[in-house]
Structures are given as C-alpha cells and as structure tokens.
Amino acid sequence: MRTVTGRRAAATLGALAITCALSVPTTAFAKDPGGSQFDVEGNNQQDGGKTLESRIVYRGSTGGSGGKRSGGFTPVGDWAPPACWYEPKWTPAEFAEEFEKEWDIPHASGVGEAHSLAEEHYKNGEPYKDFNKSETGKGLWWDAVRDPDREESGDPAAFACDTATFWVENGETPTVKNAVTPEILAQLAYGRIRVPDTEVTLAPRDVTKVNLPTWAWLDKATFKDVSVTASLDVAGLGISATTTAKPVSLTLDPGTSDAETYPSSGECRLNDDNSIGEPYAKGKAAKTPPCGIKYLRSSGDGTYKLRATITWAVTWTGTGTAGGDLPDGTFGTTQDITVQEIQSVNR
Numbered sequence: 001m002r003t004v005t006g007r008r009a010a011a012t013l014g015a016l017a018i019t020c021a022l023s024v025p026t027t028a029f030a031k032d033p034g035g036s037q038f039d040v041e042g043n044n045q046q047d048g049g050k051t052l053e054s055r056i057v058y059r060g061s062t063g064g065s066g067g068k069r070s071g072g073f074t075p076v077g078d079w080a081p082p083a084c085w086y087e088p089k090w091t092p093a094e095f096a097e098e099f100e101k102e103w104d105i106p107h108a109s110g111v112g113e114a115h116s117l118a119e120e121h122y123k124n125g126e127p128y129k130d131f132n133k134s135e136t137g138k139g140l141w142w143d144a145v146r147d148p149d150r151e152e153s154g155d156p157a158a159f160a161c162d163t164a165t166f167w168v169e170n171g172e173t174p175t176v177k178n179a180v181t182p183e184i185l186a187q188l189a190y191g192r193i194r195v196p197d198t199e200v201t202l203a204p205r206d207v208t209k210v211n212l213p214t215w216a217w218l219d220k221a222t223f224k225d226v227s228v229t230a231s232l233d234v235a236g237l238g239i240s241a242t243t244t245a246k247p248v249s250l251t252l253d254p255g256t257s258d259a260e261t262y263p264s265s266g267e268c269r270l271n272d273d274n275s276i277g278e279p280y281a282k283g284k285a286a287k288t289p290p291c292g293i294k295y296l297r298s299s300g301d302g303t304y305k306l307r308a309t310i311t312w313a314v315t316w317t318g319t320g321t322a323g324g325d326l327p328d329g330t331f332g333t334t335q336d337i338t339v340q341e342i343q344s345v346n347r
Contacts, residue, residue: 058192059229061226074331075327075328075329076330079327081187083151084157085161086166089143138169180237182321190314200216206335206336214337223247223274229241229242241319243326245312245313246312248313251309252308255306255307258295262294295337297339298340310330
C-alpha cells in the first residue's frame with residue numbers, strides 16, 4: 001500500500017471540496033483556521049473543532065517535577081519549534097470509528113457534499129477502501145497535532161498542518177513536512193526545556209557607588225547543562241531525541257547609557273571551569289573585574305534595571321543519527337540596582 005504524501009483528488013473534486021468547505025455551517029465547526037483532519041483537499045477554512053492529543057512523551061528539564069525553574073528561553077533569531085506536526089494516530093479500525101463519530105452531524109448543505117468526498121477517499125476505494133482495514137498491522141493512519149499553547153494563543157503556525165489524514169506503512173518515513181522524525185522530536189524538546197532561574201551574584205549587591213566597579217559572576221555549581229528527551233513509541237515507530245542546552249555566556253545590560261561594562265562588549269564568556277566572571281574578594285576593590293559594570297551617574301531616587309541574559313548553545317542527538325546544532329537560546333532576568341553618589345567632606 002502506497003504512502004500518501006499529498007493531496008490526491010482530481011481537479012474537479014478539488015474545486016468541489018473548496019465549495020463544500022466554504023459553505024459548511026459555522027455551527028458545526030470550531031472558529032479556528034486550518035484544515036479538518038478529514039478534509040481530503042486540505043482546503044477547509046475551519047477545522048473539526050478539536051485538537052488531537054499527542055503521544056510524544058517528554059522527560060528531563062521540563063519544569064514538571066518541582067523546583068523553581070524559569071518559563072524557558074527564547075531562540076535567537078526568528079526560528080521557533082514546530083507549532084504543529086504529524087504523528088501516527090490510529091489503526092484502521094480506530095480511524096473508521098473516529099471517522100464515523102466525527103461525521104455524525106446533520107448533513108446540511110455543504111457538509112453532505114464534503115462528507116461524500118471524504119467517504120470516497122477513505123472508504124470507497126478512491127484511493128482507500130474501508131479505511132485500509134485489509135492492511136491492519138502493517139501501518140497506521142497519521143494526522144496533525146498542534147502545540148496547545150500556540151493554538152490557544154491563535155498562532156497561525158499552529159494551523160499550518162492541513163494535509164489530510166494519511167496512511168504510512170510500518171518502517172516507512174513519510175515525506176510530509178513536519179511528520180515526526182528524530183529531528184522534529186529534538187525541535188519539540190527544545191520548546192519544553194526550562195532553564196534555572198538563576199540570579200547573577202553582584203558585589204556590591206543591590207547598592208553601589210558612582211564610578212565604583214560592580215563585580216558580577218555565576219558559580220559553576222549553579223550554572224549547568226539542561227536537557228529534555230522527547231520520545232514516540234507507537235506500533236511500527238520507536239524514536240527519540242535528546243536536546244541539550246549548555247550555558248556559554250552572560251550578557252549585562254546596565255539599564256542606562258551612563259555606564260561601562262567589563263568587558264566592553266558586555267558579554268562575559270564561560271571560564272574553563274564552567275563558571276562565569278570571578279567572585280569578588282577583599283582586596284580587589286581597586287581592580288577591574290573580568291565581568292561587571294561601572295555606573296557613571298547616580299540613579300537618583302530610583303533604580304537602574306540591570307538585565308542579565310544568559311546565552312545557551314543547543315545541540316541534539318537522536319535515534320539513528322548523530323544529531324547536530326539548534327539555534328542558541330537566551331534567558332534573562334532583571335535586577336534593581338541603586339547607584340549613589342560618593343559622599344565627600346570639604347574642609
């Protein structure tokens with residue numbers, strides 16, 4: 001049995017599907033854009049009113065096992081993990097049951113015609129007969145899944161997977177874009193990583209003086225790699241990928257242009273022992289810190305918002321592959337800094 005990788009209906013049926021889809025009463029479907037899982041042409045302007053649950057399992061630094069963690073980090077640039085993807089969902093019998101349940105609605109104008117097209121495609125031999133029940137045990141039906149948070153926010157990318165439900169034989173890799181592979185799992189794991197909500201250590205801590213260097217550092221014991229593994233183990237498919245984020249630098253934004261950073265770029269790189277910067281110690285007041293800030297003007301009655309952003313290099317490995325790199329991620333925290341004038345005594 002062939003693997004379906006695209007839309008197969010003839011042009012005349014395609015035109016009819018568009019007409020049917022646009023004429024479907026809105027009371028029968030959800031308001032969100034995107035193709036229905038049973039729309040054989042992928043042209044529906046509204047979907048089937050539900051999001052299929054993912055069977056992908058995540059473990060690792062996902063923030064789900066307790067402990068204070070951040071809300072994740074932001075990829076550098078305009079890259080983002082997939083907002084929708086395709087997974088193996090049903091056996092032939094399960095798909096038949098799901099199909100009949102989803103189409104158990106009044107066949108009003110448009111709905112009846114769309115239903116007929118779908119029946120021809122999956123049930124009456126154009127190209128599938130009886131939901132491929134004769135192929136039971138040899139493959140599964142695949143369908144689209146959406147990231148629930150991005151769907152809820154109305155992100156258009158969550159509704160971009162509009163390829164109709166398709167059949168994949170066991171052991172085959174579908175060529176449909178965003179069909180689950182180890183690399184797709186790695187990208188999805190990226191979106192689940194939660195990094196430690198680590199506050200940069202400063203000396204002086206909260207109150208400093210004009211023209212007095214403020215030392216900044218992160219101890220290696222609290223600045224560690226984090227990783228998430230995503231796996232999908234369904235009949236005929238058992239794959240996984242691990243995505244790891246390694247901290248590589250700390251960037252300081254003083255919160256004012258009246259300041260100097262050390263180094264001048266404001267980016268403090270990782271030391272050989274995986275720490276950043278150098279702890280302040282007695283006797284170092286006159287020295288220049290390897291990582292820090294010098295404020296040139298008082299904050300007056302307020303404070304400066306010091307932004308400390310950690311950059312994480314991200315890599316992945318997966319089933320049957322050495323993996324590779326993913327875009328760096330960043331996560332920042334803000335600290336209030338009071339800068340006072342140094343008091344002098346005139347005689």
